[in-house]
Amino acid sequence: MTKIISKAGSYNQKVVKCFKNPKNYGQIKNPDGVGEVGNPVCGDVMKLYIKVAKNKKGEEIVKDIKFETFGCVAAIATSSILTQIAKGKTLKEALKIDNKKIIKSLGGLPPIKVHCSVLAANALKKAIGDYYSRNDSKKNE
Amino acid sequence: MSKNIYLDYASTTPVDPRVVKAMLPFFSKKFGNTMSLHSFGQEAQQVLEESRIVVADLMKAEPNEIVFTGSATESNNLALKGIAFANKSKGKHIIISSIEHDCIIESSKWLEKQGFEITKLPVDQYGLINPEDIKKSIKKETILVSIIHGSNEIGTIQPIEQIGKICREKGVCFHTDASQSFGKIPIDVKKMNIDLLSASSHKMYGPKGIACLFVKEGTKIEPILHGGGQELRLRSSTINVSGIVGFAQACRICQKEIQKEGKKMIKLRDKLISVVLKKIPNSYLNGHPKKRLPNNANFRFDFIEGESIVIQLDLLGIAVSTGSACSSAKLEPSHVLLATGLKHEQAHGSLRVSLGRWTTKKDINYFLKVLPLIIKKLRKISPFKKND
Numbered sequence: 001m002t003k004i005i006s007k008a009g010s011y012n013q014k015v016v017k018c019f020k021n022p023k024n025y026g027q028i029k030n031p032d033g034v035g036e037v038g039n040p041v042c043g044d045v046m047k048l049y050i051k052v053a054k055n056k057k058g059e060e061i062v063k064d065i066k067f068e069t070f071g072c073v074a075a076i077a078t079s080s081i082l083t084q085i086a087k088g089k090t091l092k093e094a095l096k097i098d099n100k101k102i103i104k105s106l107g108g109l110p111p112i113k114v115h116c117s118v119l120a121a122n123a124l125k126k127a128i129g130d131y132y133s134r135n136d137s138k139k140n141e
Numbered sequence: 142m143s144k145n146i147y148l149d150y151a152s153t154t155p156v157d158p159r160v161v162k163a164m165l166p167f168f169s170k171k172f173g174n175t176m177s178l179h180s181f182g183q184e185a186q187q188v189l190e191e192s193r194i195v196v197a198d199l200m201k202a203e204p205n206e207i208v209f210t211g212s213a214t215e216s217n218n219l220a221l222k223g224i225a226f227a228n229k230s231k232g233k234h235i236i237i238s239s240i241e242h243d244c245i246i247e248s249s250k251w252l253e254k255q256g257f258e259i260t261k262l263p264v265d266q267y268g269l270i271n272p273e274d275i276k277k278s279i280k281k282e283t284i285l286v287s288i289i290h291g292s293n294e295i296g297t298i299q300p301i302e303q304i305g306k307i308c309r310e311k312g313v314c315f316h317t318d319a320s321q322s323f324g325k326i327p328i329d330v331k332k333m334n335i336d337l338l339s340a341s342s343h344k345m346y347g348p349k350g351i352a353c354l355f356v357k358e359g360t361k362i363e364p365i366l367h368g369g370g371q372e373l374r375l376r377s378s379t380i381n382v383s384g385i386v387g388f389a390q391a392c393r394i395c396q397k398e399i400q401k402e403g404k405k406m407i408k409l410r411d412k413l414i415s416v417v418l419k420k421i422p423n424s425y426l427n428g429h430p431k432k433r434l435p436n437n438a439n440f441r442f443d444f445i446e447g448e449s450i451v452i453q454l455d456l457l458g459i460a461v462s463t464g465s466a467c468s469s470a471k472l473e474p475s476h477v478l479l480a481t482g483l484k485h486e487q488a489h490g491s492l493r494v495s496l497g498r499w500t501t502k503k504d505i506n507y508f509l510k511v512l513p514l515i516i517k518k519l520r521k522i523s524p525f526k527k528n529d
Contacts (some may be wrong), residue, residue: 011452016452016456017217019449020453020456022522025521026521036524040489041484041485041486041487042466042485042491043465043472043474043485043486044446044470045464045524045525045526046524047421066524067522068523068524069522069523069524070445070446070523070524070525071446071449072446072448072449072465073448073449074453075446076449076522078430089304089319112472114258
């Protein structure tokens with residue numbers, strides 16, 4: 001028999017672990033991009049902060065990433081795993097992270113919680129988008 | 142070391158060992174069918190009637206006014222649909238509150254589809270109904286008023302006696318869902334002018350799968366289960382003798398311990414409430430501060446979400462529940478919390494803590510030690526507020 005760590009609406013052990021000990025939460029001072037998604041009325045709000053740098057090849061990478069999340073177990077777990085996946089990736093690679101990738105990294109999510117992974121993926125896209133638009137406006141100055 | 146602290150007695154209770162003991166002979170030894178003429182059947186029939194007296198006693202009813210059912214949901218369905226269909230020639234108007242249990246709300250919706258008219262009365266910020274609203278809403282076509290006694294979520298106790306008096310004066314049938322209050326606070330169906338009352342065994346240390354509906358003698362009601370005609374023809378089904386024996390034994394224990402247990406529970410509950418509100422900033426009590434079930438506390442914490450709190454506590458071995466949308470299959474926050482005027486985002490941060498027969502001071506102290514840490518941790522992750 002599998003040991004029930006927490007029934008928690010049938011979350012698996014990986015999800016519970018990510019929720020219990022989330023990585024990369026908090027704010028980044030002077031971030032290069034911020035992405036906020038969700039709505040407190042619905043019960044989920046995610047805010048992602050990114051710091052961008054260049055690697056040796058001169059490509060832009062996610063040098064640092066942090067999250068703040070208001071929401072359920074799945075919302076916090078998907079935020080945490082997303083920051084772990086995205087950290088160190090080039091922006092191009094990071095933009096390709098979709099909710100399927102997030103779910104896979106967590107070993108699955110209850111169907112009713114899939115929307116949390118969509119939110120997390122969108123938060124990252126929004127943060128990178130914010131970075132690009134800030135840069136564009138700098139260039140135009 | 143992992144703890145094992147159950148603070149979700151409003152959801153269900155463990156069966157009292159004294160109840161289990163009383164039930165045991167009725168599985169393999171005294172297994173008869175009450176409808177049989179032989180001695181096996183007559184023994185079952187006798188114990189059924191003895192049990193009926195005990196359950197009736199705890200609500201000051203007559204034994205022939207108790208109908209055993211399979212669940213409080215069934216009792217509530219029988220009350221609403223049974224009264225509706227038996228009295229539709231008189232009228233098709235039914236009054237309920239906006240904080241009823243889902244089984245009342247859903248039964249009402251179904252009756253609406255069958256052509257009945259439902260009035261859902263609002264509650265104030267504490268979850269209290271204004272009896273005057275009932276008085277004003279009753280019209281010539283009104284056939285039933287159904288108001289929950291003690292709220293399963295926020296614990297608020299309604300002025301049932303006053304509501305019953307209004308209904309009696311107006312000649313309208315009055316039903317109350319007492320699933321959470323029966324066995325915990327004294328009930329007198331005569332004094333409270335109650336015509337129908339639902340009570341459940343598994344909320345009061347009896348087994349699951351057994352409940353009852355009190356139907357005042359002379360009440361016009363139709364059955365929803367047709368068959369062998371058991372339970373005064375109101376609920377056909379083979380009698381669940383072991384369950385009924387357990388339910389009756391649970392009532393006997395409550396009868397004896399209701400005062401003492403109530404006092405103990407109120408003391409623990411009030412300590413719990415005062416310490417949580419004092420220790421945790423931006424925390425609030427849902428429901429009425431005084432007019433509430435002895436074992437219920439319901440809190441709300443700003444900036445965080447209830448499911449996260451429940452699971453953090455579960456990981457530390459403490460079982461509680463929440464009215465947050467994220468924990469429900471519908472992804473909608475509790476209609477009860479919304480009815481008290483809370484916004485969606487406020488309802489998300491709710492936590493119900495319900496105490497019971499085996500809750501100790503030590504349990505509450507441990508809960509009070511870890512809860513502030515969990516709230517602090519989750520707020521640290523939240524984008525809304527820093528440094529509580």
